[in-house]
Amino acid sequence: MEIRFATVHDRAALCDIWLSAFPADTKADCMAFLDLVDLPTECMVACKNSTPVSMVFLLPATMVVDHKEYSLCYIYAAATHADHRGNGTFSVLLNEVLRLQKEKGIAASFLSPQEPSLVRFYQRFGYVPISYRHTLKGAATPNCAEIKKVTHDVYKTVRQPLLPPVHICWDDRFLKAEISAFEAVRVQADGYALCRKNGSDLYVAERLGTALSHETCGQLAAYFECSTYTASAEGQMGDCFGMILPLTDTVPTDRTVYMGFSFG
Numbered sequence: 001m002e003i004r005f006a007t008v009h010d011r012a013a014l015c016d017i018w019l020s021a022f023p024a025d026t027k028a029d030c031m032a033f034l035d036l037v038d039l040p041t042e043c044m045v046a047c048k049n050s051t052p053v054s055m056v057f058l059l060p061a062t063m064v065v066d067h068k069e070y071s072l073c074y075i076y077a078a079a080t081h082a083d084h085r086g087n088g089t090f091s092v093l094l095n096e097v098l099r100l101q102k103e104k105g106i107a108a109s110f111l112s113p114q115e116p117s118l119v120r121f122y123q124r125f126g127y128v129p130i131s132y133r134h135t136l137k138g139a140a141t142p143n144c145a146e147i148k149k150v151t152h153d154v155y156k157t158v159r160q161p162l163l164p165p166v167h168i169c170w171d172d173r174f175l176k177a178e179i180s181a182f183e184a185v186r187v188q189a190d191g192y193a194l195c196r197k198n199g200s201d202l203y204v205a206e207r208l209g210t211a212l213s214h215e216t217c218g219q220l221a222a223y224f225e226c227s228t229y230t231a232s233a234e235g236q237m238g239d240c241f242g243m244i245l246p247l248t249d250t251v252p253t254d255r256t257v258y259m260g261f262s263f264g
Contacts, residue, residue, distance in 0.1 A: 001089065002047040003096045005040035006055065013052040014043065021079030033077075036173050044100075046080075046093040054080040054089045056097055061110065062169040063244075063257060070251050072168070072244075073101045075111035076263060094125060102247040109245040110168070112262035119240045127243035131257045134238030136231040140202075141218030148186045152176070155184035155192055162192070162208040167258040168242075178261050185223070187216060197224055204231035206260055234258055 006014060011034055018030040037043060037057060045052035059074040075097070080090045098109055111127065113119050119129065156179055160169075170178075182194040182205055191209025193216075195202055202221040204212070212233040221229040234241065235256070242259045244251070 001092060002050065003093055004045060004047065006043040006045045006052060007040045010039070010043075010045065010052050014045070014055055017052060017055050017079050017081045018077065020082045022077075032177075036177060044093060044097050046089050048084065053084040054093050056090075056093060058097065058101070059174060060171050063108065063110070063167075063251075064163075064169055065166050065252055065255060067165075069169075070107040071105075072108050072110045073097075073106045074170075075109060078111070098125070098245070098247070105248075107246070107248050108251045109247060110242065112242050112259065113240060114262075116239060119243070122243050125245060127245045128253055129240040129242070130244045130253060130255075131234065131240070131242030131259045132236060132238040133232055133234050133241035136204075136212065136214060136217055136233055137229065138214050138218055138221075139228055140221035140226055141215065143219045143222035145216070145219040145223075146188050147220065147223045150184050150186050150192070152179050152184055155179055155194065158192060159208060163260075164258045166255045168260065170261065174263060175261070178263060183224070185220070187220070191216075193220060195220055195224060197226060198230075200227045202226035202229040204229060207231070207233075234260075 014034065015027060015030045018025065019027065042059060043055060043057050046054040056078040057076040059076050061072040061074045063070045063072050078090065101109055111122065113122060156176065182196045185193050185195060187193055191207060193204055194206040195204050202224050204217050204220060207216065212231055217229040217231045242257060244253060246253060
């Protein structure tokens with residue numbers, strides 16, 4: 001099995017793996033992401049007959065713990081083509097990724113398991129849960145809050161100072177792309193939110209400034225003329241949202257980390 005960094009010539013094969021693993025996405029979704037990625041430094045692949053059959057993207061990020069920064073490699077869109085699963089290909093690929101990241105001096109590897117069953121899988125490599133998320137659902141309520149739309153640039157600017165003391169700083173390319181997929185609003189004088197209408201339901205992806213609450217979500221749903229809402233809230237309870245594998249002895253794992261996004 002050949003393991004190497006992907007190049008621009010592998011884009012078609014990467015897209016084939018992507019669509020096989022993430023059927024809800026489109027080819028345009030995949031290509032839009034590939035346009036953001038630096039090939040060959042940010043993707044590694046396992047090949048059969050020189051063609052990639054398993055892939056993992058290596059996105060740069062930083063974990064901030066009380067103003068101290070730790071370099072991260074965010075493991076994203078880890079996938080194996082359906083025709084080549086079940087023979088340990090991805091495990092070999094991930095082990096090689098971790099070896100190289102440790103050689104480079106990266107402080108930790110970080111990922112977001114997209115299914116609960118993957119938590120146990122990644123624990124086999126030494127990853128431990130460090131971020132949690134639960135879901136709020138409810139109905140729209142009378143909008144008595146002062147809510148105003150803001151530009152994506154404004155949201156991106158105000159976001160950093162409002163993050164908790166322990167958080168992930170994402171690479172600007174991916175943060176900008178994620179924010180642009182939502183509507184950004186200011187809520188009252190002390191907070192901001194990212195929202196997206198899904199039919200009659202409002203999805204609240206992030207709330208900064210004050211804790212996410214049913215009251216705020218209900219008012220946001222009314223503002224966007226939705227009848228219901230679904231919101232993602234991070235904290236110390238809920239399903240595992242993020243996992244970390246320290247590659248040095250200096251990385252703390254006893255603090256809950258605010259992620260904000262997983263780009264999934």
